[in-house]
Amino acid sequence: MNDMRNTRRVVQSYLENLPMPGAEQVDARVLPDALTAMHKAKPQTAPSSRPIWRTIMMSKTGRLTAAALVVGVTLLALFDRFTQPAWALSDAIEALKDFRALYMVGAFPGGTAEVWIRANEDKTHSTDVVVRGSQGAVTWTKDGSTYHFEPAQNTVYFENALTVGASQWLGPELLEMFSAAENAQIVRGKDPATGRDRVLLMCSLIDVHGAQSWVIEFDKASRLPVAVKQWPNLYRSGPPSFDTFKILYYEDLPDDVFNVSIPNDAKYVEKPLAIPEETVAGLSDPRDGIPTEGLTQQEAAEKAVRILYQATIEQDLRQLKSICPLCRNWGDEFLRRIVLKPDKDDRIVEVLELRPISKTGHSPLGPIAAVPTVVRLKNGKKAEVKMIVQFRNIGGQSSCVVHGPYGLPHEIE
Amino acid sequence: MAAALLNDRSGVEDVLHDVFVDFAQSVGGFELRGSLKGYLAICVANRARDRNRTAHRRGAAGLDETPAPPTDTAGPEQAAKSRELVARLDAAMAELPDEQREAVVLHVQSRLPFREIARLREISINTAMSRYRYGLDKLRSILNGELES
Numbered sequence: 263m264n265d266m267r268n269t270r271r272v273v274q275s276y277l278e279n280l281p282m283p284g285a286e287q288v289d290a291r292v293l294p295d296a297l298t299a300m301h302k303a304k305p306q307t308a309p310s311s312r313p314i315w316r317t318i319m320m321s322k323t324g325r326l327t328a329a330a331l332v333v334g335v336t337l338l339a340l341f342d343r344f345t346q347p348a349w350a351l352s353d354a355i356e357a358l359k360d361f362r363a364l365y366m367v368g369a370f371p372g373g374t375a376e377v378w379i380r381a382n383e384d385k386t387h388s389t390d391v392v393v394r395g396s397q398g399a400v401t402w403t404k405d406g407s408t409y410h411f412e413p414a415q416n417t418v419y420f421e422n423a424l425t426v427g428a429s430q431w432l433g434p435e436l437l438e439m440f441s442a443a444e445n446a447q448i449v450r451g452k453d454p455a456t457g458r459d460r461v462l463l464m465c466s467l468i469d470v471h472g473a474q475s476w477v478i479e480f481d482k483a484s485r486l487p488v489a490v491k492q493w494p495n496l497y498r499s500g501p502p503s504f505d506t507f508k509i510l511y512y513e514d515l516p517d518d519v520f521n522v523s524i525p526n527d528a529k530y531v532e533k534p535l536a537i538p539e540e541t542v543a544g545l546s547d548p549r550d551g552i553p554t555e556g557l558t559q560q561e562a563a564e565k566a567v568r569i570l571y572q573a574t575i576e577q578d579l580r581q582l583k584s585i586c587p588l589c590r591n592w593g594d595e596f597l598r599r600i601v602l603k604p605d606k607d608d609r610i611v612e613v614l615e616l617r618p619i620s621k622t623g624h625s626p627l628g629p630i631a632a633v634p635t636v637v638r639l640k641n642g643k644k645a646e647v648k649m650i651v652q653f654r655n656i657g658g659q660s661s662c663v664v665h666g667p668y669g670l671p672h673e674i675e
Numbered sequence: 676m677a678a679a680l681l682n683d684r685s686g687v688e689d690v691l692h693d694v695f696v697d698f699a700q701s702v703g704g705f706e707l708r709g710s711l712k713g714y715l716a717i718c719v720a721n722r723a724r725d726r727n728r729t730a731h732r733r734g735a736a737g738l739d740e741t742p743a744p745p746t747d748t749a750g751p752e753q754a755a756k757s758r759e760l761v762a763r764l765d766a767a768m769a770e771l772p773d774e775q776r777e778a779v780v781l782h783v784q785s786r787l788p789f790r791e792i793a794r795l796r797e798i799s800i801n802t803a804m805s806r807y808r809y810g811l812d813k814l815r816s817i818l819n820g821e822l823e824s
Contacts, residue, residue, distance in 0.1 A: 266808075269815040270783060276764045277784040280678040282687075 357485035359385075363515040366490075368506035373397055375504075378519050381431040384641070386608045387670050388427035390520040401426055402522045406646065406672035411524045418524060421533040422620065423632070423648050423669030430600070450482075458483065466496040467591060473540050486511065535623030535632055537650060537665050541588055542626050548656040550587045551663035562662050563633045563651040564616045570649065570664045571613045571637065577602050586664040607641040614638055620648065621668075627654045632668045645671040676716060679780045680723035682769050683730055690722045716785045717795045720777045727773070760818075767817040775810030782807050 363380040373396040380390040393401040398413040409420045449462040459482035466475030475498045479489040488509060491502040552569065554562035566585060573581035579597060583589045589597055603609035615636040622631045632648045639645060648668035654661055677690040694715065768776055781787045787795075793803040 266811055266815070269811050269818070272760070272818075273764065273779060273811065273814060274783050276761060277679050277780065279761075281684065282678060 358487075358511075360513055361511040363512040365508075365510040365512070366506045367508040368490075368504050369502075370504050371501045378515065379428065380515055380520070381428075382673060384608055385431045386606075387429055387431055389424075389673070391427045392520050392522060393426065400522055400524070402520065403427060404520075406674075408669070409522075411522070411528065415529075416525060416527065417529045417531055419531050419533050421535075421669075424672055425669045427670055429670055460488075464498070466498070467596075473538075535621045535630060535650070535668070537623075537625050537630060537652070539626070541665065544588050544591065545625075545652045545663050545665060546627055546654065546656065547587060548659060548661065550584050551654075551661045552585070554653065554660045554662050559629070559631060559653065560619055562653070563619060563631050563649075566651050566662050566664050567616060567633050567635060567649045568613065571610060571635070574602060574610055575612070577604060586666060588666055608639050608643075610637045611640050612638040614644065625652060627652055629653045630665065636674070643673055645673045647671045676780055676785055677719050677723055679768065679784055680720060680727075680776065682727050686723075686726050686730075690719060690726060693722055694718045710791060712785070713787050713791045713795050716781055716787060720781065724773050724777070763818055764814075767814050770817060771810050771813055775806050775813065778803060778806035779810040779814070 362383075362385055364377070366377040366379070368375060368377070375393050375395045377394075378390075378392045379388050381387065382389045389403070391401070391403045395401075399411060401408070401410045403409070403424050403426060406424060407420055407422045408425045409418050411418045445466055447462075447464045449464070450459070451462070452459060461480040461482055463478045463480065464476065466473070473494065473496045475493045475496050477489075477491045477498060478487050480486065481488045486509075489506050490509070491498070491505045493499060494503045552562070552566055557565065569581065569585045572578075573585060577598075579589075579594055579602070582597070582601065589601065592600070598604060613635060617634040617636070619631040620634050622629060624630060630653070631651050633651060634646055634648050636644055636646055650665040650668045652663050652665045654663070677687045678684050681687060681690065698715070698718065768779075771779070778792060781792050782789065789800050789803040789807070792798075792807075793800045796803065
């Protein structure tokens with residue numbers, strides 16, 4: 263051993279080749295307890311003042327605190343290092359096929375809520391939702407619109423879009439979607455409380471609702487999801503925007519469950535059109551979108567939305583990413599499954615109508631507009647989909663891109 | 676890193692478990708200053724040091740695992756030499772004082788700069804560098820001594 267440099271080289275080689283315990287062994291030993299401990303930890307973050315309807319399933323914004331970010335990154339790094347996506351989802355997918363409705367109870371920052379939610383007949387996305395918060399607030403959907411009643415203000419805030427619900431039903435489609443996500447992780451372990459075998463499926467992405475991450479916990483015996491957590495960030499950091507601790511499955515539910523009564527003298531206030539702040543950066547590349555010089559807003563929006571649908575129908579991923587840049591946040595396989603859906607009956611096959619802009623707003627990039635469209639699906643059904651178009655002026659050049667859908671599709675026939 | 680700092684490598688999982696569970700429990704009141712990697716590295720180092728001391732008090736045996744097989748050997752003779760070197764390094768590392776062993780592992784394996792080690796351990800940069808230098812020097816002496824014997 264001649265000098266320090268040689269010694270360091272030998273020591274480095276030695277340290278890099280030390281025997282390590284097996285990944286699954288470490289997963290089973292560390293993760294369940296760490297997750298449980300994290301769940302029980304009381305965050306210092308002040309309770310969110312956001313109304314319930316923005317926190318359930320389609321939460322739109324979230325700020326990362328330094329502490330929260332730390333936790334997320336740590337766990338993500340652990341999972342990335344120690345997990346192997348070996349657990350097949352096929353069993354769980356099969357178990358979920360019969361259920362069209364759910365009842366969930368969970369916590370969100372600031373309270374608890376019970377959720378009744380029902381899917382469309384094809385079980386591709388939710389159609390009816392009622393969320394009853396612990397403070398008397400109620401959120402519900404009806405005829406393609408979303409309402410939120412705030413009892414302290416005796417006010418109903420509404421928007422003419424389905425902005426609450428599940429854009430993918432908690433069933434086979436959702437699980438397939440997760441399994442195709444590039445960063446999906448599957449971890450096996452035991453529930454530290456019950457000792458039952460469980461499987462955790464973790465995933466994160468940025469879509470039109472902003473950054474989101476999930477952990478879905480499956481009971482290995484029943485093969486059904488028994489808990490779902492969602493965070494408004496990519497790192498599963500901070501308090502979840504919704505954390506279920508009870509899920510009941512139903513083949514269907516009576517319509518009465520989704521009826522909501524509110525005081526007759528309640529005021530109605532329309533919610534302004536907005537997009538999540540964290541999606542703005544993804545919309546600001548001047549190479550994306552189309553020039554709008556000489557076009558009215560309506561003409562430009564129609565042109566952009568037509569290009570988007572054309573790309574979808576023709577399965578043209580490159581064009582899709584160019585006109586709707588947020589799609590770049592998803593891997594190609596994920597994009598095929600969730601947007602193009604080449605082998606699904608609910609994929610869009612024809613654009614029937616582009617209607618006048620129904621609502622406008624502003625983002626830091628410039629004006630935004632919601633364009634209602636009517637499309638025909640492969641299964642013959644018609645659906646109304648509102649698309650948000652972002653107008654921008656970058657380097658003196660006017661252009662626009664499609665932000666993405668404003669709410670869920672609303673089947674009209 | 677836990678494997679490098681523990682005399683008894685069967686405790687690696689326990690150390691990881693305790694570090695991450697403690698960390699998860701402290702989420703609410705946690706405020707990170709500096710790098711997360713450095714913070715967790717120090718947590719692992721502290722746990723490993725506690726465990727080594729407890730084991731020492733109980734009179735536990737030292738390293739209990741077969742050394743890692745060499746990864747790129749040219750032949751059986753070279754393999755045997757590598758195994759022997761690994762065994763000697765195991766023993767040499769175990770002989771280092773805790774703070775020197777830690778400085779070597781944090782800097783060489785975890786690639787933490789001395790500035791970060793100094794901040795995390797609340798010592799001066801010179802002290803961090805000295806511990807590393809003394810540690811490496813002692814390793815060299817131990818290895819040379821054994822090789823020459």
